[in-house]
Amino acid sequence: MLKYILLGFLNYQGMTGYDLKRSIDGSTAHFWHAYHSQIYTTLRKMERDGLVTSVIDDTDERLERRIYQITKQGKSKLKEWLGKSLTELPPSKDSLLVRLFFSGSRDRQEVLSELRFQRQLRQQQLELYQQIKPEEYSPPSQLRSDTLDFDREAKFWRMTLDLGLAYEQMYLKWLDETISQIESF
Amino acid sequence: MLKYILLGFLNYQGMTGYDLKRSIDGSTAHFWHAYHSQIYTTLRKMERDGLVTSVIDDTDERLERRIYQITKQGKSKLKEWLGKSLTELPPSKDSLLVRLFFSGSRDRQEVLSELRFQRQLRQQQLELYQQIKPEEYSPPSQLRSDTLDFDREAKFWRMTLDLGLAYEQMYLKWLDETISQIESF
DNA sequence: GGCGGCATGTAAACAGTTACATGATTCC
DNA sequence: GGAATCATGTAACTGTTTACATGCCGCC
Numbered sequence: 001m002l003k004y005i006l007l008g009f010l011n012y013q014g015m016t017g018y019d020l021k022r023s024i025d026g027s028t029a030h031f032w033h034a035y036h037s038q039i040y041t042t043l044r045k046m047e048r049d050g051l052v053t054s055v056i057d058d059t060d061e062r063l064e065r066r067i068y069q070i071t072k073q074g075k076s077k078l079k080e081w082l083g084k085s086l087t088e089l090p091p092s093k094d095s096l097l098v099r100l101f102f103s104g105s106r107d108r109q110e111v112l113s114e115l116r117f118q119r120q121l122r123q124q125q126l127e128l129y130q131q132i133k134p135e136e137y138s139p140p141s142q143l144r145s146d147t148l149d150f151d152r153e154a155k156f157w158r159m160t161l162d163l164g165l166a167y168e169q170m171y172l173k174w175l176d177e178t179i180s181q182i183e184s185f
Numbered sequence: 186m187l188k189y190i191l192l193g194f195l196n197y198q199g200m201t202g203y204d205l206k207r208s209i210d211g212s213t214a215h216f217w218h219a220y221h222s223q224i225y226t227t228l229r230k231m232e233r234d235g236l237v238t239s240v241i242d243d244t245d246e247r248l249e250r251r252i253y254q255i256t257k258q259g260k261s262k263l264k265e266w267l268g269k270s271l272t273e274l275p276p277s278k279d280s281l282l283v284r285l286f287f288s289g290s291r292d293r294q295e296v297l298s299e300l301r302f303q304r305q306l307r308q309q310q311l312e313l314y315q316q317i318k319p320e321e322y323s324p325p326s327q328l329r330s331d332t333l334d335f336d337r338e339a340k341f342w343r344m345t346l347d348l349g350l351a352y353e354q355m356y357l358k359w360l361d362e363t364i365s366q367i368e369s370f
Numbered sequence: 371g372g373c374g375g376c377a378t379g380t381a382a383a384c385a386g387t388t389a390c391a392t393g394a395t396t397c398c
Numbered sequence: 399g400g401a402a403t404c405a406t407g408t409a410a411c412t413g414t415t416t417a418c419a420t421g422c423c424g425c426c
Binding site: 002 | 385386387388389394395
């Protein structure tokens, strides 16, 4: 999966592994995060497979920056992947629910403080999403010239942000209900 | 993670790998699924680590059933894990969102049919959750004798089901909004 | 005879996480 | 002098997925 995220971003413009990490952290990390270690190793593998090429940028002598570019093969791989629609529900994993599921024998206060802490984190996450200015949440500059495409891309980015917002709100509501239910045990 | 799910179920009663697979499919799979291959290999590893023991049941001669039991070590491992509250948000991964995020260049009708299909699947998933009778969604019989514990366990199970219901409803709403937004492009 | 469910596993590949490792620059 | 940010990577491990593999039983 990470492979396609990297191809997706490199399809906008050439970037270093570090840039890709920041791009991901600022957008797709909300529904697919990655560690820098995985990004660098995946990029190397993709280069071996001919999906990307890289050149070392030495304009700034003391800083080694390896810039990756998507290849024709990479573009067609991305297109091929996007062409095959999902026919199943993506599996969801949530370790908090696993914990809650098996919390029957746990101390009530302990469970409550865990949920209250998660509530805080969810609240922060929601605020983080709310602070994102829709007009700034969009693909890199490369596409700004081609106005139509840029706007279209940005619309899709925002849709995923909308789900993030709805998700956090739903989760907060459920946490509140769950917390008061446990309080009244 | 799977390790703790298996310990959690075995803490109710001894079971075979197959039983565990069915238990998971009927409950925790909604927030943590597992393939039978992983269940069997994880059980073997847990046995080597002293968290479970197994005996082969030969009452039915032609059928080999390996029944796993949790050990004292296994119980304390589970307790220890439940004791350490989560201090971060569990990362969520959703490949549909990754696809949508990079769908700027895709054919509109193609994206729409993918989302409509996902809508159907989400609707089915919601109905599946709605058909679960809360009074039947509870731990195995072993605990029925101990009424208090059983009821407490069942409450936690239902809370996770509540999130599943809220999640599917939120997702459906978002899909509907997203679909009509793309229709009006 | 074929299908679905019961029941168990192995092997190989792929994906993801944690820890280790380095070194420069900029700002306080 | 120390912390943060830029920048890149490897190694070891753990977790997950897909494919292969077998064989019984009961039902239609």
